[in-house]
Amino acid sequence: MRLLFVTSEAYPLAKTGGLADVSRALPIALKRRGIDARLLLPGYPGALEHIENPRILAELAPMLGISGATLVSGRLPATNVPVFLIDAPSLFRRDGGIYQSGNGQDWPDNALRFAFLSHVGAKLAMGRLGLTWRPDIVHANDWHAGLLPLLLSLEPAPRPKTIFTAHNMAFQGNFPPGILPTAGVPEDCFRCGQIELYGQASFLKAGLCYSDRVTTVSPTYAREILTPEFGFGLDGLLRERGDDFVGILNGIDDASWDPAADIHLPRSFRLGDISGKRVCKAALQRELGLPVSPKAPLIGFVSRIAHQKMADAILAVLPWLAERGAQFVLLGEGDRELEAEFAQAQERHPGCVAVRIGYDEALAHRLQAGSDILLAPARFEPCGLTQLYALRYGTLPIVRRTGGLADTVVDANARTIADRTATGFVFDDASLEALTAALERALALYTKPLTWRCLQLQAMVQDFSWDISADRYISLYRDVAGIAPADGTVDPIATDVQRHVAI
Ligand code: ADP
Numbered sequence: 401m402r403l404l405f406v407t408s409e410a411y412p413l414a415k416t417g418g419l420a421d422v423s424r425a426l427p428i429a430l431k432r433r434g435i436d437a438r439l440l441l442p443g444y445p446g447a448l449e450h451i452e453n454p455r456i457l458a459e460l461a462p463m464l465g466i467s468g469a470t471l472v473s474g475r476l477p478a479t480n481v482p483v484f485l486i487d488a489p490s491l492f493r494r495d496g497g498i499y500q501s502g503n504g505q506d507w508p509d510n511a512l513r514f515a516f517l518s519h520v521g522a523k524l525a526m527g528r529l530g531l532t533w534r535p536d537i538v539h540a541n542d543w544h545a546g547l548l549p550l551l552l553s554l555e556p557a558p559r560p561k562t563i564f565t566a567h568n569m570a571f572q573g574n575f576p577p578g579i580l581p582t583a584g585v586p587e588d589c590f591r592c593g594q595i596e597l598y599g600q601a602s603f604l605k606a607g608l609c610y611s612d613r614v615t616t617v618s619p620t621y622a623r624e625i626l627t628p629e630f631g632f633g634l635d636g637l638l639r640e641r642g643d644d645f646v647g648i649l650n651g652i653d654d655a656s657w658d659p660a661a662d663i664h665l666p667r668s669f670r671l672g673d674i675s676g677k678r679v680c681k682a683a684l685q686r687e688l689g690l691p692v693s694p695k696a697p698l699i700g701f702v703s704r705i706a707h708q709k710m711a712d713a714i715l716a717v718l719p720w721l722a723e724r725g726a727q728f729v730l731l732g733e734g735d736r737e738l739e740a741e742f743a744q745a746q747e748r749h750p751g752c753v754a755v756r757i758g759y760d761e762a763l764a765h766r767l768q769a770g771s772d773i774l775l776a777p778a779r780f781e782p783c784g785l786t787q788l789y790a791l792r793y794g795t796l797p798i799v800r801r802t803g804g805l806a807d808t809v810v811d812a813n814a815r816t817i818a819d820r821t822a823t824g825f826v827f828d829d830a831s832l833e834a835l836t837a838a839l840e841r842a843l844a845l846y847t848k849p850l851t852w853r854c855l856q857l858q859a860m861v862q863d864f865s866w867d868i869s870a871d872r873y874i875s876l877y878r879d880v881a882g883i884a885p886a887d888g889t890v891d892p893i894a895t896d897v898q899r900h901v902a903i
Pocket of ligand 1: 418759761
């Protein structure tokens with residue numbers, strides 16, 4: 401089975417968040433299972449620099465007013481996953497972020513930039529770029545690739561089948577309808593309401609509406625976004641999709657995120673011997689200018705600084721934490737006002753609060769390894785990856801019971817501690833009080849080293865590798881493309897396991 405996986409980011413070529421991690425780890429897992437998975441993404445400067453074995457494959461004919469673009473092929477670093485990069489200098493080769501300029505504003509031509517990604521994807525998928533390789537399935541991700549299922553739906557048969565995955569319903573790629581000619585989309589699609597969302601043209605809605613199947617990244621989030629509270633105006637459409645819509649839990653790249661072999665850590669550790677975690681904690685305290693104190697509970701937060709992630713509540717709880725002698729370390733960027741307020745909190749609580757504004761992959765690993773507790777609360781969370789990394793590193797996560805957080809962390813209470821299923825701390829209300837209460841419970845257990853150690857071990861044995869979920873995707877691909885499984889293959893949809901129950 402040949403699969404084209406279209407995404408706006410893939411680690412380490414480009415990354416702003418969890419989508420990049422998934423766009424690396426899932427294709428690796430699919431390749432391991434014999435799927436001919438290939439990635440397509442924009443040729444940002446960092447991607448062109450880091451792709452392995454680059455080679456110009458094709459000149460792209462002028463399209464959407466863009467000329468001089470080429471298709472570059474190569475490999476995702478340190479993997480056997482083939483990658484196609486779209487080298488369109490006027491769209492993608494620029495300083496700044498992949499979605500935003502250096503001043504934090506979205507690039508004004510984002511509609512055109514990502515429409516171009518979809519148009520090239522459609523041409524590649526239809527075999528119009530002169531390549532011998534053609535996919536059976538196109539898996540488009542998030543609003544950036546949302547127009548791709550629409551464009552393919554306009555093609556005559558035979559055309560590849562399309563899967564669209566919504567990684568976060570809050571990011572919709574909504575633009576004034578006047579951009580549709582620029583984006584190469586027939587205006588009829590707007591008029592008949594299929595991509596119209598509150599008067600805007602929505603690339604996310606295009607993906608949800610025109611793809612053969614829709615997925616999202618956890619079973620609980622899949623249920624939540626069928627409701628107005630979480631659906632951001634698209635819950636009705638998802639309800640209409642019925643059985644064509646499922647939630648499949650994300651996994652983690654267990655080679656990159658492995659405390660026993662993590663190149664970013666000062667000392668490795670593993671299930672049978674976690675003594676190296678103490679070394680990681682001391683090194684993190686030293687690195688961030690905090691007193692090197694083995695006893696002080698060290699609480700980490702590595703995240704976009706955003707309302708979604710309850711960063712405002714975390715900021716508000718810092719004085720409470722400082723009073724209790726806890727240490728707090730933050731690595732993140734996002735909301736400029738909150739960034740400034742976190743920096744002020746560091747001034748106000750020296751020795752207790754350490755704040756690093758910015759993006760730093762290596763420090764993210766050291767933070768996961770050196771912290772005792774990871775804060776990963778959220779007002780909504782499609783899946784969340786940081787809590788999964790935390791579990792693997794014996795760092796107990798504090799999460800809110802929503803989306804993928806609810807699917808992956810088991811709250812520590814008398815029963816779950818006794819039956820050894822507890823892996824972290826889960827609270828319900830998106831409030832400062834509920835967050836504080838969860839922290840209070842965590843700090844109380846932290847003073848009981850034996851119980852804490854049991855919880856850490858229980859967290860570390862959890863298996864959130866891609867093994868099960870990659871099989872679920874394969875099952876979905878086969879189903880939609882009408883390709884029967886090889887003899888003897890077990891259908892994972894039929895052999896559901898509890899944490900992967902599809903809606
Ligand atoms: P998101 O909603 O941002 O995608 P996830 O939890 O799914 O949240 O994924 C976040 C990913 O981005 C994780 O790999 C996390 O380690 C990483 N990350 C977030 N902020 C930073 C940062 N400032 N520096 C380095 N890595 C970061």
